[in-house]
Each structure stands twice: as C-alpha cells, then as structure tokens.
Amino acid sequence: MERDELAAWLRLALTPGIGNISARKLLVAFGLPQAVFGQTVAALSRVITANQASELLKPPVGLDQQTERTWRWLNEATDDIARRVATPGDADYPAALFDIEDPPLLLYLTGRLPAAVARPAIAIVGSRNPTPQGQTNAHGFARAFAHAGFTVVSGLALGIDGAAHEGALAGAEARDESDDGWATLAVVGTGLDRVYPGRHRDLAHRITRRGVLLSEYPLGTPPLSANFPKRNRVISGLSLGTLVVEAALQSGSLITARLASEQGKDVFAIPGSIHAVQARGCHALIKQGARLVETPEEVLEELRAQTGAISRSPDSIAPGRHSTLETCQNDTENPLLKALGYDPIGLDALLARTGLDAARLQAQLLALELDGAVARLPGGLFQRQATA
Known part of the structure; x- marks a missing residue:
C-alpha cells in the first residue's frame, strides 16, 4: 500500500463517530477511502448521518502523526518478520472475519506473513490466574492441537492464554515435517508497537517467528480495559471453536464463549474441581450446552468432522518433559x-x-x-x- 492510500484508510478508521459498520457502508457506496473523501456532505448523508458526514470531511486530530508512525513501523519490517496493515479484500485479511457481526476495518499484523499453508484454527482461552493444573491443561491441549495441524488462537494474556501460546509453539516444534503454517495467532488489545503484558515480550517475539500477532487497534494504543472484551469477537471469529480451560463466573473468557456461540461456533469446556473458583465458569458453560471435554482428541474429532481434515493423532506426539x-x-x-x-x-x-x-x-x-x-x-x- 502506498503512503497516500494508507493515510486515507487511517483517516476513515480514526474519524470520530465512524465505526466499522458505517465505514463499510461508505466503502460499498463509494469504493476506496480516497473516493469517500471526495464526496459532498449531501452525497455522504445518503449513506450515513449528517453529523457523521460533517465529521468525515474534517481530518481527525493527529492523522499526520499516526500516518508517519504507521508508515515507519511498516518499513521497519525484516526479512524474517513481516508487517502489514490489511484492509478487507487483502490477501492477509482473514476471510473468517467477514462472517462476524462487526469485522475490523483495519488489521495490523506482524510475524510469519503470509502463511505457506492456511490451517484451521481453534481458540483457547481462560483465567489470568489459573491453577497449576489449568496451566498444564492449556499447554497440553494446545500442544496437541498444533501438532495435529491446527492453529491455536488466544489473546497473549497472562495465565491460560500464555500457556496456550507456549503449548502451540511446542507442538509446532514437535512436527517432523517442514514448518508450513501458523502454530499460533495472538489477538492483542493494544497497538502492535507495544507488548502487554510486558512479561510476555519474549513470548510475543517467538510467536512472530512461528505465527502472527494481530490487532485492530492503531499503533500507540495503550492497554485500555474496554478494548480487551471487544477483541474477543476476533478471537472467536477466527476459530472453528473455542475451548475454555478455566474461568471464574465473571471471566472475560465467558464473553469469548458467548460470542463463539452467537457466531455458530462450537464451545468446549474442561471441567474442574467443584471447590475451585476457576472451574465455576466452565461448569456454567457446560450447563448451558458447551461440550465437556477431557482430552484433546475429543476436540480434534469435532473439528475434523467440520473440516474433513486428516491430521495426526495427538497420541503420536514425541515424548516430552511430561x-x-x-x-x-x-x-x-x-x-x-x-x-x-x-x-x-x-x-x-x-x-x-x-x-x-x-x-x-x-x-x-x-x-x-x-x-x-x-x-x-x-x-x-x-x-x-x-x-x-
């Protein structure tokens, strides 16, 4: 993408009052963003409200600085780690997101782009404060999924998310054929020019070598609490199903599970002790119809039935530290x-x-x-x- 084109997309994305849905209406009506900004208020008002049309014709505050920051970030990519700003219709924009209610207008990606092989994906989410058993389960299930040829999607948070990414990377290492696809995909709630939480900086770097970091938020976006529940629709939207490993009753993981269910995706939950706070969210999901699973193979059987994929059994994973x-x-x-x-x-x-x-x-x-x-x-x- 040329710099002028990037600036136009950023202007559309950053204009106050213009969300993803209104932006899509404008693109359908007028074509690329450059064409949108060439319209009169009267023409724009036939698609969006008059107030939105007025805002659209005023460049948002800080647009030049954001364009420069993004352009510089894109040009700092290396041969090993690519960077993209993907728009709907780009090859790097995941087609699965077109099926969710509010697909992002722009996606920022960094890592192994493009993937040589598009693998089906499974989301793993759970508590930021898991039990040791929950941590082990997340790592083990993710390792089995990645080894069987699936991409593990999670949110790079502490606890279950981090264990899932680690397990997926380990599973990819255990595959004996060439590294042909994404082991894991981390959907983050900040700009991609920062890592949150900071202790996952090394993990994020390793993910970019075997997978992708993805965000819908502009560079420089700090870790705002409202952004994390919103990004959960992307986690579930990218995946065939969502596995909840551990979750309290008020956990954000239950938001991801609800979104997955609303998107028509499978929801799986691992049961736990009746005395563990971290198990109560999973038990609630199971009562509501989520599938209780005890082994990775139970999840893989369901996913293979959807995709027709023939992938190796997790039983064939080479013996490891366990x-x-x-x-x-x-x-x-x-x-x-x-x-x-x-x-x-x-x-x-x-x-x-x-x-x-x-x-x-x-x-x-x-x-x-x-x-x-x-x-x-x-x-x-x-x-x-x-x-x-």
Missing part, C-alpha cells in the same frame, strides 16, 4: 497420589489420610513435586497434577 510425570500418575500403586486426589489439600488433611509421620510425608511430597506430579499452591496447599 513422560516421567505420566508414568508416575499411571502408577496405581502410589498411595500418596491416591490420597492427594485432584483437589487442593492441606498438610494436616494429608497426614490424616495417609497415616504417615510429618517428616516422611514432607519428603515424599518433595519428591513428587520435583518430579512434576504435585504442585505447591499458596496457603500451604498441595495439588496433584495430571497431563492433558
């Missing part, structure tokens, strides 16, 4: 694992269940913790870990 843990958890002779169950439990309750003395119990817990079979939680609690 192999010792899986052996430990499949060992039905371990009495301490039986006593732990899968709910968080305190030391006193474990002493009563096992009959062990405190020193011996602590030693066995430490061994299981080092092996990854048990996680130590805040408040002196312990929880058995299962692999996804």
Whole structure:
C-alpha cells in the first residue's frame, strides 16, 4: 500500500463517530477511502448521518502523526518478520472475519506473513490466574492441537492464554515435517508497537517467528480495559471453536464463549474441581450446552468432522518433559497420589489420610513435586497434577 492510500484508510478508521459498520457502508457506496473523501456532505448523508458526514470531511486530530508512525513501523519490517496493515479484500485479511457481526476495518499484523499453508484454527482461552493444573491443561491441549495441524488462537494474556501460546509453539516444534503454517495467532488489545503484558515480550517475539500477532487497534494504543472484551469477537471469529480451560463466573473468557456461540461456533469446556473458583465458569458453560471435554482428541474429532481434515493423532506426539510425570500418575500403586486426589489439600488433611509421620510425608511430597506430579499452591496447599 502506498503512503497516500494508507493515510486515507487511517483517516476513515480514526474519524470520530465512524465505526466499522458505517465505514463499510461508505466503502460499498463509494469504493476506496480516497473516493469517500471526495464526496459532498449531501452525497455522504445518503449513506450515513449528517453529523457523521460533517465529521468525515474534517481530518481527525493527529492523522499526520499516526500516518508517519504507521508508515515507519511498516518499513521497519525484516526479512524474517513481516508487517502489514490489511484492509478487507487483502490477501492477509482473514476471510473468517467477514462472517462476524462487526469485522475490523483495519488489521495490523506482524510475524510469519503470509502463511505457506492456511490451517484451521481453534481458540483457547481462560483465567489470568489459573491453577497449576489449568496451566498444564492449556499447554497440553494446545500442544496437541498444533501438532495435529491446527492453529491455536488466544489473546497473549497472562495465565491460560500464555500457556496456550507456549503449548502451540511446542507442538509446532514437535512436527517432523517442514514448518508450513501458523502454530499460533495472538489477538492483542493494544497497538502492535507495544507488548502487554510486558512479561510476555519474549513470548510475543517467538510467536512472530512461528505465527502472527494481530490487532485492530492503531499503533500507540495503550492497554485500555474496554478494548480487551471487544477483541474477543476476533478471537472467536477466527476459530472453528473455542475451548475454555478455566474461568471464574465473571471471566472475560465467558464473553469469548458467548460470542463463539452467537457466531455458530462450537464451545468446549474442561471441567474442574467443584471447590475451585476457576472451574465455576466452565461448569456454567457446560450447563448451558458447551461440550465437556477431557482430552484433546475429543476436540480434534469435532473439528475434523467440520473440516474433513486428516491430521495426526495427538497420541503420536514425541515424548516430552511430561513422560516421567505420566508414568508416575499411571502408577496405581502410589498411595500418596491416591490420597492427594485432584483437589487442593492441606498438610494436616494429608497426614490424616495417609497415616504417615510429618517428616516422611514432607519428603515424599518433595519428591513428587520435583518430579512434576504435585504442585505447591499458596496457603500451604498441595495439588496433584495430571497431563492433558
């Protein structure tokens, strides 16, 4: 895109009172943005309101600076990491977004562009404060999905989102054929010239090498709270279905699940302990008709039925860092694992269940913790870990 064309698109996107829906009406009526701005107020008022038409003929404050910032950002792309501002109809604009109610007018993308192979996508969302088990589940499911040839979509937030992106990158690494598509796609709620949260800076960089960062927000946009629920429609819109790993009852993940359902997409939920706050949102979704799933294969079966895709089973993933843990958890002779169950439990309750003395119990817990079979939680609690 030439600089003048970029400036016209930015002007249309940044004009106060002109949202995505009004902008689409103008484009349908008059063609490209340059043509829109050549119209009279009377002509524009036949498509949008008179107030909107008046605003449209005044360049928005800061347009020149935003154009310069965006133009410079685009030209700082490298051979390894591309940058795009995609408009509807561009090859880099995901066609799946045309099916949602309010598709973005502009998309900012950076990463592996274009993808050599367009893979079907599955969204994974959940709590920013997950349990250790939830973190493990998100990583394991995402790893299986990516290894089976699906793109994992999430929002780069702390907790479940970060674990999903990490798992997808690990799954892509485990594939033995050439890297032919996006492992993961992160839909962010800020401008792409910043990373939020800051601790995911390294993760964001790795995503750009095996996938894409995507935003509908102009460069320089800070992490405003209203932007994150809005971007959830893009997460669900890009995906065939949405998996909720853990979510409280007021979680933003439930917004994504609702949007997915309204878009006619499948919603999957992993059940949890009845005592865990992070499981209550998933349980509510299941009561409302979301599909309860316990393994990645259950999700993959449903997605393959939709796409007709023939992809490898997650069982074929090469053994990784969880192999010792899986052996430990499949060992039905371990009495301490039986006593732990899968709910968080305190030391006193474990002493009563096992009959062990405190020193011996602590030693066995430490061994299981080092092996990854048990996680130590805040408040002196312990929880058995299962692999996804």
